[in-house]
Amino acid sequence: MSGLEVRGVTARYGDNVVLRDVDLDVAPGTTTAILGPSGCGKTTLLRVVAGFHRPDDGRVAFDGRPVVAPGAWTPPEKRGIGYLAQEGNLFPHLSVGENIAFGLPGGMRRSPGRVEELLELVGLPADFRERRPDQLSGGQQQRVALARSLAPEPKVMLLDEPFSALDAALRSSTRRAVADALAAQDVTVLLVTHDQGEALSFADQLAIMRSGNIVQVGPPREVYEHPVDRDTASFLGDLVVVPGVADGRVVRSPLGTLPQVDPKPHGPVQVAVRPEQLALTPVTDDQASGAGRIPAVVRSTEYFGHDVLVELELPADPSGRVTATVLARVPGDGSPGPGDQVEVSVRGDARLFPAASGEEPERA
Numbered sequence: 001m002s003g004l005e006v007r008g009v010t011a012r013y014g015d016n017v018v019l020r021d022v023d024l025d026v027a028p029g030t031t032t033a034i035l036g037p038s039g040c041g042k043t044t045l046l047r048v049v050a051g052f053h054r055p056d057d058g059r060v061a062f063d064g065r066p067v068v069a070p071g072a073w074t075p076p077e078k079r080g081i082g083y084l085a086q087e088g089n090l091f092p093h094l095s096v097g098e099n100i101a102f103g104l105p106g107g108m109r110r111s112p113g114r115v116e117e118l119l120e121l122v123g124l125p126a127d128f129r130e131r132r133p134d135q136l137s138g139g140q141q142q143r144v145a146l147a148r149s150l151a152p153e154p155k156v157m158l159l160d161e162p163f164s165a166l167d168a169a170l171r172s173s174t175r176r177a178v179a180d181a182l183a184a185q186d187v188t189v190l191l192v193t194h195d196q197g198e199a200l201s202f203a204d205q206l207a208i209m210r211s212g213n214i215v216q217v218g219p220p221r222e223v224y225e226h227p228v229d230r231d232t233a234s235f236l237g238d239l240v241v242v243p244g245v246a247d248g249r250v251v252r253s254p255l256g257t258l259p260q261v262d263p264k265p266h267g268p269v270q271v272a273v274r275p276e277q278l279a280l281t282p283v284t285d286d287q288a289s290g291a292g293r294i295p296a297v298v299r300s301t302e303y304f305g306h307d308v309l310v311e312l313e314l315p316a317d318p319s320g321r322v323t324a325t326v327l328a329r330v331p332g333d334g335s336p337g338p339g340d341q342v343e344v345s346v347r348g349d350a351r352l353f354p355a356a357s358g359e360e361p362e363r364a
């Protein structure tokens with residue numbers, strides 16, 4: 001049984017169909033991130049689950065109990081959900097304690113000590129109870145808003161871009177505090193985001209959405225390493241793509257001859273790897289070229305501290321023509337500089353996608 005089950009949900013605004021036959025299962029007590037470009041329907045899906053938008057078709061069930069189905073409709077306030085949006089929307093005239101107590105059935109008097117418990121759950125000291133929201137940082141405000149939404153002990157928690165208003169440093173510490181609090185409550189979580197790193201690090205399951213459809217669902221690592229198509233692959237992070245020719249056993253490309261993993265197409269393909277899959281070895285005059293390594297020249301570098309993006313030209317063809325320009329991501333210390341000769345090798349598996357129409361494959 002799923003903590004949250006979405007089946008065949010179709011939804012529209014007027015004539016504009018924004019969800020098309022969406023299916024999604026979230027196991028009880030786990031977190032699923034929905035990731036997709038702006039306007040693909042993420043928030044609408046959250047609104048359907050919450051009961052703020054009625055779908056045209058399909059069903060939604062919590063712990064096997066339908067809340068939307070043909071002939072069944074549970075209003076939002078009876079669904080047992082918590083909702084945390086981008087701005088926590090705390091009541092500015094109430095103290096932190098009063099804000100949290102607002103979410104408690106019967107208020108603070110009925111549940112003595114519960115406000116302090118919830119503050120501790122979200123990693124804030126008990127004396128924050130007396131503060132006003134404007135005496136808190138953005139991240140602390142989001143934690144209080146989370147404590148307020150967790151107060152009624154929801155079964156399902158919906159998070160709509162809850163960290164996007166925070167700066168980078170606050171975002172990662174708030175994200176960790178929120179993840180810990182949610183894990184301790186054993187709540188089923190649906191997170192909407194268009195931050196790839198957030199989706200990959202926060203969730204147990206990742207659902208990629210495009211134009212109202214879920215195109216891939218799986219553990220974050222699997223989706224990152226085995227994306228179903230090129231759009232999904234590039235949406236999740238930098239991608240190096242070169243043309244290649246596959247024979248069912250190996251694929252030949254400017255990145256060398258690489259073993260084929262499933263699927264095993266024949267003929268022209270696009271060969272895709274992540275920049276961090278490209279390993280660089282410096283070339284010295286007295287050194288013979290290593291097996292499986294492709295000579296390349298560094299065109300430029302971009303320094304990010306923890307790593308460096310190295311732009312490389314692969315002059316593999318005998319005429320000296322540049323066959324491809326690719327990016328490698330290497331550790332920040334001791335990376336090569338512009339004009340350096342290096343050798344490139346591919347670590348791990350390359351993904352193969354159908355050749356772009358009209359593109360002539362180049363043979364390495």
Ligand SMILES: Nc1ncnc2c1ncn2[C@@H]1O[C@H](COP(=O)(O)OP(=O)(O)OP(=O)(O)O)[C@@H](O)[C@H]1O
Nearest residue numbers: 013016018036037038039040041042043044045194
């Ligand atoms: N209340 C509304 N009335 C009419 N159209 C709407 C309404 N809300 C959203 N839409 C449209 O529905 C589509 C999906 O919107 P939705 O907000 O679900 O996308 P999203 O993936 O959450 O986008 P974003 O990441 O930008 O928040 C968009 O084309 C949007 O313009």
